[in-house]
Amino acid sequence: MSMDHILSLAQELGSRLTGWRRDLHRHPELGYQETRTAAIVTEHLRNLGLEITTQVGGTGVVGLLRGEQDGPTIALRADMDALPIQDLKETEYRSQNAGVAHLCGHDAHTSMLMGAAELLTGLGKPQHGNIKFIFQPAEEGLAGAKAMIDDGVLENPKVDAIAGIHMFPGLDTGTLGVSKGVAFASTDSLKLKIIGKGGHAARPQEGIDAIAVSAQVISALQNIPSRMVDPLEPVVITIGTISGGYMGAALAPEVEMVGTVRTLSAGVRSQLPSLIEQVVSGVCSSFGAGYELSYGEGYPIVLNDEDMVDLMTETSEQLLGRKVWNYIKPSTGGEDFAFYCEQVPGVFFRLGSGNADESTRYPLHHPKFDLDETALPDGVAMLSAIALNFVNRT
Incomplete structure (x- = not known):
């Protein structure tokens, strides 16, 4: 499977990704209350024919694309929860829930992982190995990752590595940032x-x-x-x-x-x-x-695995045909992806979502936070290609 084909398939999902993201943006839900979001994810994964487990760690959803033969399992993770902040944007897709808004990009993360699940399922089962899609609740201070781990999300089959992505308005659309080693405080x-x-x-x-x-x-x-x-x-x-x-x-x-x-x-x-x-x-x-x-x-501290960072950067160059990534300084922000990295090798990287429009440059957690939705297909392609490279490299 060529990387050009993966990128093309991701780009074909563009309008649907935007539609999913805007629907989730209109209807944000706080940690452990993501029942509507989880239901949308579950229906999507069921339509794709994936093995599904619901109510993992509370409101989490897990989809499994099982390979033809045994092999390594990679997990891809997206967080689903919103923030207890009033949305002050003047857009038709602004939050309809008073005092709750997706101001950290989790609606985009969920949409991109839904897209990756569709893209990878459409390619058929991997020859060997498995791909696990983790839709996690309660990242914003409520340790949804730990709750899912305690509920066995890294088992059956055992996860050998994990990758996660975060939208970032401080990087230009079409670029990527990653920290080697310590990534978040x-x-x-x-x-x-x-x-x-x-x-x-x-x-x-x-x-x-x-x-x-x-x-x-x-x-x-x-x-x-x-x-x-x-x-x-x-x-x-x-x-x-x-x-x-x-x-x-x-x-x-x-x-x-x-x-x-x-x-x-x-x-x-x-x-x-x-x-x-x-x-x-x-x-x-x-x-x-x-x-x-x-x-x-x-x-805890998010500690990126060096081999997984190399896989991510090499995959991006294969996918996009040029170097669009840079090593970036660690963030003093917190991220519960750290709990996964304590258990298995992981990489957590940033996807640029800012352009010349100042509305895409508000920082994370700002009441007017928004993003350049043309970045969504790039996220789908990256997650999909990382997963395929991981299961095919052995």
Whole structure:
């Protein structure tokens, strides 16, 4: 099967890919609530004649294209969930669900994997080996990948490798980006309560101002990345919400904060809970305040396998006839594709979705995020060609 033929078949799906993507965009669903999306995916896979398993990890759907003979199994993954953000675009396909929108491209990921399933099924069964299509729920902070793994998505048949794709407005349409090795940061959660002592704002010496202490804590936490770990190791500590106090004429007895902690190093990640405790304890002690600290492990680091990265880049050159990919810096964003990469060799790469129209250049998670839909066939072709190259290379 020539790469030109695969690309041509993907391009023929262009209008249908756009139709699927826009329908999903109009009807976004949050993590573990993707019942409509899962039903659409299930019907599509059933019409293709694939082996189907539903309700994997909650609302996940898995399709299996089994080969004529035993061989390696590669999985292709797309995430289906949307974000709890109001869609502010002025398009006919804007979200119809108040406060929920596909602002991270998951509607496109789902559509491209539906397209890849159709393209690969149309080519017939692989001579040997299998291709597994994983439609995953709840990537946005709810660890849908882990839920699917716990439900056995990497078994029966056992998955030997996995590939995933993400739309990216920072890259031009028609180009690809990939990181060799670490690709995305670990993302852990931080919840902190500063416990002071209330009192009148006119006599602050009689109380312990939790807001004043909190300000010192927030500033002191930034000394961890700048002064307490190797400056060549990225660490991002962000306090995203803060609340406390009752009125302007009273000292706040308590302040609650929620944040995230990100790093690109597993070793540094293991140090951060104790370093944060050390800083918070020291600041609070110096002002006579107490604290309650909760540190929760979230997504691990996404570690791309070097051989899978090479397969992806070589496949793209075969498919497109030229080099359209570049190595890119790791992202300090989180991605639960990390859980798959802990189990099997994987590659997670980015597909450019930005053009000269500024509407395609809004960053991920922006209320006006949109994408260049002409990139969708390229994604289908890449996923399909990677899968075929993997099962045919042994």
